[in-house]
Amino acid sequence: MLQDYVPILVMFLMSLFVPLFVITLSALLGPRRSTKRKLAPYESGMDPIGPAMRRFPVKFYVVAMLFILFDIETIFFFPYALVFRELGLYGLGVMGVFLVLLVVGFVYEWKKGALRWE
Amino acid sequence: MQFALTDVPRILPEILLLVLALLVLGSDVFERWANTDAARTEQHRASASLAALGLGMILIIALIQSGYVYRLPDDAPINFLTNIVRNLQNGGPASELATTPILGAFATDDLTMIGRLVVIAAAFLTVLLTYDARPTANPGEFYTLIIGSTLGMCLMAGSSELIMTFLAIELTSIPLYVLAGYFRNDRQSTEAGMKYFLFGAMSSGILLYGMSLTYGYAATAAVTQGSTGNNLTQFERIRELVAQAGEPTVLLTLGMLFLIAGIGYKVTVVPFHGWSPDVYQGAPTPITAFIATASKVASFILLFRLLTTTFPVLTGAADVIIPVEASTFTGWTSLLALLAFLTLIVGNLAALPQTNAKRLLAYSSIAHAGFLLMGLVAWSASLAMDREAGIASLLYYLVAYTVMNLGVFGVLYVVDQHTRSDEISVLNGLARRNLGLAVLFTIFVFSLAGIPPLSGFFAKFYVFMAAWQAGAEWLVIVGLITTIISLYYYLRLLRAVFIVPPDTDAPIPTPRWMATSLVLSALLVIVLGLFPNIILTIIDNVQAVAGR
Numbered sequence: 001m002l003q004d005y006v007p008i009l010v011m012f013l014m015s016l017f018v019p020l021f022v023i024t025l026s027a028l029l030g031p032r033r034s035t036k037r038k039l040a041p042y043e044s045g046m047d048p049i050g051p052a053m054r055r056f057p058v059k060f061y062v063v064a065m066l067f068i069l070f071d072i073e074t075i076f077f078f079p080y081a082l083v084f085r086e087l088g089l090y091g092l093g094v095m096g097v098f099l100v101l102l103v104v105g106f107v108y109e110w111k112k113g114a115l116r117w118e
Numbered sequence: 119m120q121f122a123l124t125d126v127p128r129i130l131p132e133i134l135l136l137v138l139a140l141l142v143l144g145s146d147v148f149e150r151w152a153n154t155d156a157a158r159t160e161q162h163r164a165s166a167s168l169a170a171l172g173l174g175m176i177l178i179i180a181l182i183q184s185g186y187v188y189r190l191p192d193d194a195p196i197n198f199l200t201n202i203v204r205n206l207q208n209g210g211p212a213s214e215l216a217t218t219p220i221l222g223a224f225a226t227d228d229l230t231m232i233g234r235l236v237v238i239a240a241a242f243l244t245v246l247l248t249y250d251a252r253p254t255a256n257p258g259e260f261y262t263l264i265i266g267s268t269l270g271m272c273l274m275a276g277s278s279e280l281i282m283t284f285l286a287i288e289l290t291s292i293p294l295y296v297l298a299g300y301f302r303n304d305r306q307s308t309e310a311g312m313k314y315f316l317f318g319a320m321s322s323g324i325l326l327y328g329m330s331l332t333y334g335y336a337a338t339a340a341v342t343q344g345s346t347g348n349n350l351t352q353f354e355r356i357r358e359l360v361a362q363a364g365e366p367t368v369l370l371t372l373g374m375l376f377l378i379a380g381i382g383y384k385v386t387v388v389p390f391h392g393w394s395p396d397v398y399q400g401a402p403t404p405i406t407a408f409i410a411t412a413s414k415v416a417s418f419i420l421l422f423r424l425l426t427t428t429f430p431v432l433t434g435a436a437d438v439i440i441p442v443e444a445s446t447f448t449g450w451t452s453l454l455a456l457l458a459f460l461t462l463i464v465g466n467l468a469a470l471p472q473t474n475a476k477r478l479l480a481y482s483s484i485a486h487a488g489f490l491l492m493g494l495v496a497w498s499a500s501l502a503m504d505r506e507a508g509i510a511s512l513l514y515y516l517v518a519y520t521v522m523n524l525g526v527f528g529v530l531y532v533v534d535q536h537t538r539s540d541e542i543s544v545l546n547g548l549a550r551r552n553l554g555l556a557v558l559f560t561i562f563v564f565s566l567a568g569i570p571p572l573s574g575f576f577a578k579f580y581v582f583m584a585a586w587q588a589g590a591e592w593l594v595i596v597g598l599i600t601t602i603i604s605l606y607y608y609l610r611l612l613r614a615v616f617i618v619p620p621d622t623d624a625p626i627p628t629p630r631w632m633a634t635s636l637v638l639s640a641l642l643v644i645v646l647g648l649f650p651n652i653i654l655t656i657i658d659n660v661q662a663v664a665g666r
Contacts, residue, residue, distance in 0.1 A: 104144070
């Protein structure tokens with residue numbers, strides 16, 4: 001019973017070992033020339049400390065919506081790829097309906113000018 | 119259990135609603151940007167007419183499918199036309215397919231069919247009301263949201279599984295949040311949208327908690343009984359598990375209480391009614407009409423199906439007034455009787471001092487939720503016949519309530535379009551400014567107040583009768599007293615219309631399609647009142663469902 005969980009234990013240990021190993025390696029071998037940019041938490045230039053109630057362009061919402069669209073598509077398509085053969089025509093039909101609905105959402109965003117960034 | 123091709127006609131109205139929503143959305147996308155007022159009006163009307171035509175066609179298809187108006191005889195000749203009808207009715211509630219829900223999640227019985235018809239008709243009348251209105255921003259999105267919400271309500275009416283229930287409620291609510299706040303530049307509308315959203319999110323959380331407790335009970339019962347852990351979210355399955363386990367536990371009772379509270383928000387039952395006056399007042403008037411009618415119809419049907427299918431062991435008795443100790447709690451009918459009592463008192467008394475017509479009608483709609491609950495309370499009757507009278511009265515009340523509320527909000531909308539205000543004072547002298555509109559308003563208000571021979575009277579009458587038979591005499595007496603109280607505020611509206619002199623005598627125009635929608639509602643109010651058997655014979659079918 002318990003030995004069924006051995007692979008999980010191995011994975012746990014591996015996931016502990018790999019990052020530790022990489023961090024140690026880079027600490028030992030890497031050159032250290034720190035600048036102000038490099039020490040910043042995010043390289044995007046966003047200041048992580050400050051008031052949260054700031055104004056920012058509404059375009060970000062649209063990008064977020066696009067992200068959700070494609071994110072959900074990926075989430076459903078990966079498992080579908082695994083059982084593609086088993087589900088056969090039924091699965092193809094169901095995923096087809098799903099894809100049509102997604103594409104309609106995409107076309108809507110596109111036509112509304114979500115991809116235009118001036 | 120897999121989805122079969124024979125299941126497609128069973129959800130045809132839902133599929134068509136989805137297609138229509140996509141079409142309306144698409145029509146908006148490929149329109150040219152409207153710069154002038156004329157172009158904006160044209161764009162608005164194009165979307166509105168597409169939505170109205172589509173909803174009308176779906177309504178007709180659903181009517182044919184239901185077989186309530188015309189049932190194809192078995193020995194009908196085989197030709198193109200009869201084949202269409204036959205295929206449609208094979209997916210209807212009368213076919214033997216309808217006895218099992220699709221994938222265990224979506225029932226297509228008579229209860230669903232009635233819910234569908236009422237909801238789609240309400241959406242149709244709402245869209246018709248908005249056709250002649252001042253153009254909205256992005257009309258395509260506006261109508262897509264209405265149709266999407268209608269789709270969610272249809273799914274709510276038929277859902278027989280917990281996850282399906284939650285998804286349907288969300289599909290209904292999320293478009294309604296947006297619609298309530300649709301006038302972005304209007305402070306009240308924005309506030310309504312935000313409030314509706316916050317309360318709705320809260321109630322969804324409560325509902326989900328109830329679902330998880332119920333599921334937890336079902337899963338525990340399944341493990342202890344050694345049965346398979348499949349389909350544990352289906353209403354029927356939970357009922358079987360509860361029946362085999364014998365005594366219901368505290369866990370199940372708690373789950374049921376949370377479920378009732380969660381849906382109680384949607385049907386504006388006191389003490390979960392706090393959001394509704396603000397939302398009803400702030401939302402665009404046709405949307406108020408839609409929220410007040412269609413979403414309540416769907417929620418009540420869902421509540422009925424959920425409680426009677428899943429929790430028959432916890433039915434209880436309606437003669438207990440206040441459960442003093444936890445041990446005296448017998449079941450959901452006694453709880454609903456208590457809620458109905460509170461709803462009737464608070465709804466009717468709070469409506470008295472209102473000066474805003476929409477707010478007054480919001481409280482009146484809360485009060486009506488109390489009457490509707492009395493139909494559910496009648497389920498505690500020991501005789502099957504009395505229980506059937508309860509569900510029949512509930513459904514009749516839902517239909518009557520829908521048409522008269524759509525009408526009364528519609529009249530307010532016409533006046534609001536002209537005067538840009540929804541205080542009671544703008545109704546002053548309406549009889550002198552537009553007699554036809556005043557007559558229609560009188561019909562709707564009389565029906566709301568329950569004056570014979572309009573449908574509102576018979577609705578109340580049947581509900582009272584059913585509740586009395588079920589042993590909730592005290593509740594009927596409360597209902598009668600509050601009905602008399604309600605006359606005061608309904609007559610205040612009519613006093614403004616007929617007696618108080620107006621500031622100006624300028625006539626209020628009634629655009630054609632608004633008038634059509636109002637006249638249709640008024641006809642339904644009168645016809646259903648004069649011939650209540652039209653609806654009652656249809657509802658007889660439902661009793662086969664309810665009699666289980």
